[in-house]
Amino acid sequence: MEFLTGVKTQETLEISTLLTGDYEGKEVKINGSVHAIRDMGEVAFVILRKREGLLQCVFEKEFMEFDLKDLKEAATLEAKGVLRKEERAPGGIEIHLKKITVLSQPTEAMPLTISKWKLDTSLDAKLNNRAVSLRNIRERAKFKIQEGLVRGFREFLYQRGFTEIHTPKIGAKGAEGGANLFRFEYFHRPAILEQSPQFYKQMMVGVFDRVFETAPVFRAEKHNTKRHLNEYTSLDFEMGYLDSFEDIMAMETGFLQYAMPLLKRDYERELKILDVTLPKVEQIPMVRFDEAKKMVSEKYNRKMKNPYDLEPEEEQLIGMLFQEEYGADFVFVTHYPSKKRPFYAMDDPKDPTYTLSFDLLFRGLEITTGGQRIHDYRMLREKIAAREMTEEGMEDYLNAFKYGMPPHGGLGIGLERLTMQLLGEENVRETTLFPRDLNRLEP
Amino acid sequence: MEFLTGVKTQETLEISTLLTGDYEGKEVKINGSVHAIRDMGEVAFVILRKREGLLQCVFEKEFMEFDLKDLKEAATLEAKGVLRKEERAPGGIEIHLKKITVLSQPTEAMPLTISKWKLDTSLDAKLNNRAVSLRNIRERAKFKIQEGLVRGFREFLYQRGFTEIHTPKIGAKGAEGGANLFRFEYFHRPAILEQSPQFYKQMMVGVFDRVFETAPVFRAEKHNTKRHLNEYTSLDFEMGYLDSFEDIMAMETGFLQYAMPLLKRDYERELKILDVTLPKVEQIPMVRFDEAKKMVSEKYNRKMKNPYDLEPEEEQLIGMLFQEEYGADFVFVTHYPSKKRPFYAMDDPKDPTYTLSFDLLFRGLEITTGGQRIHDYRMLREKIAAREMTEEGMEDYLNAFKYGMPPHGGLGIGLERLTMQLLGEENVRETTLFPRDLNRLEP
Numbered sequence: 001m002e003f004l005t006g007v008k009t010q011e012t013l014e015i016s017t018l019l020t021g022d023y024e025g026k027e028v029k030i031n032g033s034v035h036a037i038r039d040m041g042e043v044a045f046v047i048l049r050k051r052e053g054l055l056q057c058v059f060e061k062e063f064m065e066f067d068l069k070d071l072k073e074a075a076t077l078e079a080k081g082v083l084r085k086e087e088r089a090p091g092g093i094e095i096h097l098k099k100i101t102v103l104s105q106p107t108e109a110m111p112l113t114i115s116k117w118k119l120d121t122s123l124d125a126k127l128n129n130r131a132v133s134l135r136n137i138r139e140r141a142k143f144k145i146q147e148g149l150v151r152g153f154r155e156f157l158y159q160r161g162f163t164e165i166h167t168p169k170i171g172a173k174g175a176e177g178g179a180n181l182f183r184f185e186y187f188h189r190p191a192i193l194e195q196s197p198q199f200y201k202q203m204m205v206g207v208f209d210r211v212f213e214t215a216p217v218f219r220a221e222k223h224n225t226k227r228h229l230n231e232y233t234s235l236d237f238e239m240g241y242l243d244s245f246e247d248i249m250a251m252e253t254g255f256l257q258y259a260m261p262l263l264k265r266d267y268e269r270e271l272k273i274l275d276v277t278l279p280k281v282e283q284i285p286m287v288r289f290d291e292a293k294k295m296v297s298e299k300y301n302r303k304m305k306n307p308y309d310l311e312p313e314e315e316q317l318i319g320m321l322f323q324e325e326y327g328a329d330f331v332f333v334t335h336y337p338s339k340k341r342p343f344y345a346m347d348d349p350k351d352p353t354y355t356l357s358f359d360l361l362f363r364g365l366e367i368t369t370g371g372q373r374i375h376d377y378r379m380l381r382e383k384i385a386a387r388e389m390t391e392e393g394m395e396d397y398l399n400a401f402k403y404g405m406p407p408h409g410g411l412g413i414g415l416e417r418l419t420m421q422l423l424g425e426e427n428v429r430e431t432t433l434f435p436r437d438l439n440r441l442e443p
Numbered sequence: 444m445e446f447l448t449g450v451k452t453q454e455t456l457e458i459s460t461l462l463t464g465d466y467e468g469k470e471v472k473i474n475g476s477v478h479a480i481r482d483m484g485e486v487a488f489v490i491l492r493k494r495e496g497l498l499q500c501v502f503e504k505e506f507m508e509f510d511l512k513d514l515k516e517a518a519t520l521e522a523k524g525v526l527r528k529e530e531r532a533p534g535g536i537e538i539h540l541k542k543i544t545v546l547s548q549p550t551e552a553m554p555l556t557i558s559k560w561k562l563d564t565s566l567d568a569k570l571n572n573r574a575v576s577l578r579n580i581r582e583r584a585k586f587k588i589q590e591g592l593v594r595g596f597r598e599f600l601y602q603r604g605f606t607e608i609h610t611p612k613i614g615a616k617g618a619e620g621g622a623n624l625f626r627f628e629y630f631h632r633p634a635i636l637e638q639s640p641q642f643y644k645q646m647m648v649g650v651f652d653r654v655f656e657t658a659p660v661f662r663a664e665k666h667n668t669k670r671h672l673n674e675y676t677s678l679d680f681e682m683g684y685l686d687s688f689e690d691i692m693a694m695e696t697g698f699l700q701y702a703m704p705l706l707k708r709d710y711e712r713e714l715k716i717l718d719v720t721l722p723k724v725e726q727i728p729m730v731r732f733d734e735a736k737k738m739v740s741e742k743y744n745r746k747m748k749n750p751y752d753l754e755p756e757e758e759q760l761i762g763m764l765f766q767e768e769y770g771a772d773f774v775f776v777t778h779y780p781s782k783k784r785p786f787y788a789m790d791d792p793k794d795p796t797y798t799l800s801f802d803l804l805f806r807g808l809e810i811t812t813g814g815q816r817i818h819d820y821r822m823l824r825e826k827i828a829a830r831e832m833t834e835e836g837m838e839d840y841l842n843a844f845k846y847g848m849p850p851h852g853g854l855g856i857g858l859e860r861l862t863m864q865l866l867g868e869e870n871v872r873e874t875t876l877f878p879r880d881l882n883r884l885e886p
Binding site: 001002003004005008011012014031033034050051074075076078103105106107108110111130131132135140143144146147150151154160161163164165166167168169170171172182183185186187189191193204206207208209215216218220222230231233240241243246247249250251253254257282284285286287326332376377378396397399400402403404405415434435436438441442443 | 444445446447448449450451453454455457474476477493494495515517518519521546547548549550551553554572573574575577578583586587589590593594597601603604606607608609610611612613614615625626627628629630632634636643646647649650651652653658659661663665673674676683684686689690692693694696697700725726727728729730769775818819820821839840842843845846847848849850858876877878879881884885886
């Protein structure tokens with residue numbers, strides 16, 4: 001009987017191993033995808049793309065049995081060669097090729113010149129050729145940084161006693177009402193795609209005290225803006241036994257304080273590739289909604305239109321104001337008007353026209369919505385009744401409260417938006433692997 | 444201006460702090476949900492449920508201003524009391540209560556006696572009252588262990604150079620054909636819920652070399668068995684530059700070898716609560732599909748019915764055989780017949796009626812399907828043509844191959860099934876937070 005005993009040691013070496021090991025002058029085995037070929041006459045440079053970056057290989061025509069003409073960009077290969085130090089090569093090393101084995105050949109020339117430092121093509125072209133455009137080093141780096149943000153979120157919350165949960169995306173009724181739901185038939189029953197794990201994570205506070213989830217959410221909103229997606233990854237948490245709704249914002253601040261050093265430590269290469277300046281997270285100002293509106297109106301001499309909501313332009317101005325006056329990249333805007341928040345939001349006992357809720361703005365864009373929730377069964381039912389909503393379909397949610405729930409609250413962070421603002425991108429689709437919007441369902 | 448500067452220090456203490464700190468004889472502040480009350484006359488024991496377990500509190504009636512009658516099971520409270528060592532209490536400590544503040548009261552008596560060690564109720568009753576039944580210590584522990592498995596999967600793969608990706612769940616066409624897809628209308632266009640991230644993770648191998656995803660998948664299968672769900676969490680990975688398809692199985696073995704010690708280290712409490720014996724993962728036997736069928740047929744004198752597939756009973760018998768003869772909890776069954784595998788499966792060059800694919804059986808149940816994929820554009824198109832399938836809707840997937848892909852393969856692990864087998868449960872719904880099946884769409 002044959003057995004598998006664990007991960008096999010690979011003969012081919014990765015870039016970090018080549019850089020840190022003692023391989024100078026020695027023969028090494030490598031593999032990768034041909035990112036670019038620069039033919040200089042006697043010699044050609046074959047740049048291989050590997051997961052850790054680019055590796056320069058030197059192809060000396062007179063010593064190779066392989067014909068350079070048979071080597072195409074986008075081919076994948078395995079090769080042997082001798083490692084030499086070379087200051088001008090990426091990472092300071094290059095491989096003098098001795099033997100090439102082609103693993104696969106492309107059948108057509110690339111539709112985009114991915115080996116350019118910046119892909120100078122339209123966003124649409126990038127998205128239409130996603131499997132190709134992401135091979136560009138800068139495009140790819142965005143999603144490594146996105147990975148770092150998700151890692152930071154999870155690691156930080158594990159350390160803070162949160163439990164990771166997996167809640168269903170197919171449901172019978174949504175958490176925030178019916179307008180923006182994708183609907184379909186589930187074995188002859190009407191079903192929806194969940195627009196948020198809201199109800200589930202609240203129910204699970206009664207079980208685990210603190211929970212989080214990193215999963216897709218679905219919104220059938222007909223907005224087609226630079227900051228809207230119809231499917232996105234939501235970083236959600238919910239925590240019980242709050243002393244105050246500020247605990248939630250303090251926890252999010254803690255996450256950011258954990259994630260930024262993590263990026264600096266483990267994603268330094270990608271931060272450099274994209275020339276990212278990490279935001280300041282030592283202290284994040286907190287301002288009331290009505291106060292923020294007033295400040296912006298006064299400072300920028302702007303007329304307030306809608307007293308109940310922040311317009312995107314107002315969010316930008318708040319971001320600008322807090323950058324100018326406090327050097328702040330982030331600002332918590334608190335106490336949103338009750339009528340603009342969902343029924344489960346906890347009203348401020350001092351003035352129930354406002355809620356114990358907040359948004360977090362990052363460089364002028366909302367990346368988080370959160371707040372304290374109603375935990376008392378009667379209060380919850382009263383609010384549902386006051387809004388003339390039906391309890392139908394919410395029985396399971398309400399039951400959790402019937403059988404006792406601690407004071408709690410939480411938030412949801414849009415992962416793609418957070419990445420977008422961190423990288424200074426202009427469109428959220430730039431930081432979405434395969435965006436879904438009003439017009440885009442493929443690839 | 445007010446600022447948030449990071450996570451606030453809580454005055455209330457968690458169980459691990461109470462157990463490890465020097466609190467004997469001192470007053471401490473705690474909180475929790477009333478899990479059970481045992482009235483002994485002069486004294487009552489109030490058992491609080493906290494995220495780290497149960498905490499015994501002593502309620503001495505003559506010293507308390509609070510009336511025990513006003514304390515209900517499922518209430519949540521904050522309390523002050525003096526910590527005393529007490530051998531018979533959970534963890535060896537108890538809190539002699541001095542002051543109680545009720546944070547929330549239930550409005551009805553619990554529908555299930557969750558304070559019992561084992562919830563002696565039907566699976567249906569548990570699922571119907573999910574927000575309540577999960578408050579049972581054993582029910583809750585299952586999902587902590589599930590968390591540990593997902594953590595192990597991600598941590599192990601990060602260390603092995605995999606990149607985490609988030610692929611869309613709304614698509615235009617599924618990866619494995621059309622029969623088992625949930626369909627709906629996406630802004631006046633036909634759309635489906637992805638039954639697997641297959642196409643996307645393959646395309647991303649061309650970008651990151653190695654990728655993984657832990658996300659929901661959706662299958663409109665009309666099976667209503669103990670091991671089927673219509674929505675589940677799939678642990679997927681895909682890796683490029685394979686030397687052989689055994690690399691994939693070796694990587695999965697490595698994951699299991701990483702995850703089991705992680706569970707032992709970080710989830711010891713839950714393993715004990717559920718009396719779990721961790722499986723042996725030092726070496727996992729590997730047997731060909733046709734060989735396994737023969738072995739089972741001979742040993743158990745069983746007639747083979749379908750030569751192209753394993754029946755669930757055969758999987759159980761294979762599990763039994765390898766347990767009896769090799770003491771193995773896991774067994775890789777390899778080389779499934781080509782006609783039973785999807786078009787993208789790589790046929791065995793030695794005999795193309797079989798594929799370079801595998802299932803992993805855990806104690807007689809399939810928990811993983813994986814294999815090497817075709818990476819050559821022409822070969823892929825030939826196979827599509829040979830199966831009389833259409834390329835329509837697969838253009839973006841096929842493009843990735845047109846522009847060069849390395850040899851690669853991967854797998855998908857059903858998280859709920861893996862948890863089920865690890866815990867020795869009889870029904871996959873026992874290890875699903877909120878199962879979705881033919882009959883169940885709520886809660």
